[in-house]
Amino acid sequence: MISHHLDIAPEVMDALNEGRPVVALESTIISHGMPYPQNAETALRVEQQARAGGAVPATVAILGGQLKAGLTPREIDYLGEKGAKVAKVSRRDLPIILARGQDGATTVASTMIIARLAGIAVFATGGIGGVHRGATQTLDISADLQELARTNVAVVCAGAKSILDLELTLEYLETYGVPVLGYQTEEFPAFYSRSSGLPVDCRVDDPSEIARMMKAKWELGLAGGLLIANPIPEAYAMPAGRIDTAIRSSIREAAEMGVKGKALTPFLLSKVEELTEGRSLQANIQLVLNNAAVAASLAVEYAKLGQKTGPVNGQL
Ligand code: PSU
Ligand code: MN
Numbered sequence: 263m264i265s266h267h268l269d270i271a272p273e274v275m276d277a278l279n280e281g282r283p284v285v286a287l288e289s290t291i292i293s294h295g296m297p298y299p300q301n302a303e304t305a306l307r308v309e310q311q312a313r314a315g316g317a318v319p320a321t322v323a324i325l326g327g328q329l330k331a332g333l334t335p336r337e338i339d340y341l342g343e344k345g346a347k348v349a350k351v352s353r354r355d356l357p358i359i360l361a362r363g364q365d366g367a368t369t370v371a372s373t374m375i376i377a378r379l380a381g382i383a384v385f386a387t388g389g390i391g392g393v394h395r396g397a398t399q400t401l402d403i404s405a406d407l408q409e410l411a412r413t414n415v416a417v418v419c420a421g422a423k424s425i426l427d428l429e430l431t432l433e434y435l436e437t438y439g440v441p442v443l444g445y446q447t448e449e450f451p452a453f454y455s456r457s458s459g460l461p462v463d464c465r466v467d468d469p470s471e472i473a474r475m476m477k478a479k480w481e482l483g484l485a486g487g488l489l490i491a492n493p494i495p496e497a498y499a500m501p502a503g504r505i506d507t508a509i510r511s512s513i514r515e516a517a518e519m520g521v522k523g524k525a526l527t528p529f530l531l532s533k534v535e536e537l538t539e540g541r542s543l544q545a546n547i548q549l550v551l552n553n554a555a556v557a558a559s560l561a562v563e564y565a566k567l568g569q570k571t572g573p574v575n576g577q578l
């Protein structure tokens with residue numbers, strides 16, 4: 263049933279059939295997360311990074327109503343250039359974009375869904391969505407968290423931006439049974455900075471151990487993902503104070519302008535970028551590259567365990 267919706271690139275398909283490592287990559291970060299042309303350039307560099315680490319990259323998006331696992335450089339450039347004119351697609355948007363034959367950039371949630379459908383177990387992104395500050399009133403909680411609760415994909419990220427309430431985000435993940443693993447750290451990283459003051463569930467120093475945790479979780483039949491939090495490299499980290507000031511003023515401006523719903527995250531991201539005069543963009547690029555490298559080594563270790571996920575035919 264899914265096959266006529268899903269288009270897996272030949273190189274990705276070959277790797278999956280042969281049990282070789284594959285890393286999924288998202289596309290909202292391309293269209294809504296960074297300006298053109300840095301967004302498209304970064305997406306290509308991230309793919310290169312995955313390859314250098316021994317994995318085949320599969321950048322995920324929706325083109326003409328087809329779910330794509332693996333894009334050509336031209337398709338990546340197209341998404342980058344169209345930017346925010348491409349629909350930002352999360353779980354709830356998938357049926358609409360498919361039925362209408364439209365293009366869509368996939369968030370962490372919808373990239374996880376497509377990765378799972380294709381049989382890809384490891385996915386690298388920048389930062390995940392989470393519980394927004396003030397969510398006790400607005401109920402603004404990213405669908406990324408529910409997806410981590412239900413879909414079997416390991417997600418490597420640099421933590422979450424402190425545009426979110428990181429403490430509530432971790433509480434939510436605990437409630438929904440998502441392991442939060444600190445890659446070579448005890449602390450949940452805060453995207454631009456390496457520390458948040460909040461502990462992870464478990465520090466893991468070795469990708470092969472994370473691979474065994476994935477296997478154990480899914481062998482037990484425990485549905486859902488694992489979150490691997492990989493701090494930004496020291497050299498690119500930004501002082502927490504500077505970022506915090508920018509975030510506070512961005513949140514204030516969003517409230518004044520009445521920006522909410524799916525528009526809120528992209529609005530806050532671009533405001534923070536503006537207020538830090540592009541320094542945050544450099545940090546963003548470097549942390550995504552770093553995540554792709556860790557995800558590649560995780561995919562290599564997971565492939566060694568001989569776990570062929572294979573495409574899913576049941577419910578997601
Ligand atoms: N956080 C970032 N960069 C991003 C995003 C979040 O630091 O690019 C994007 C991701 O695609 C994420 C999505 O899945 O925003 C979450 O949006 P929302 O909060 O509307 O669910
Ligand atoms: Mn939201």
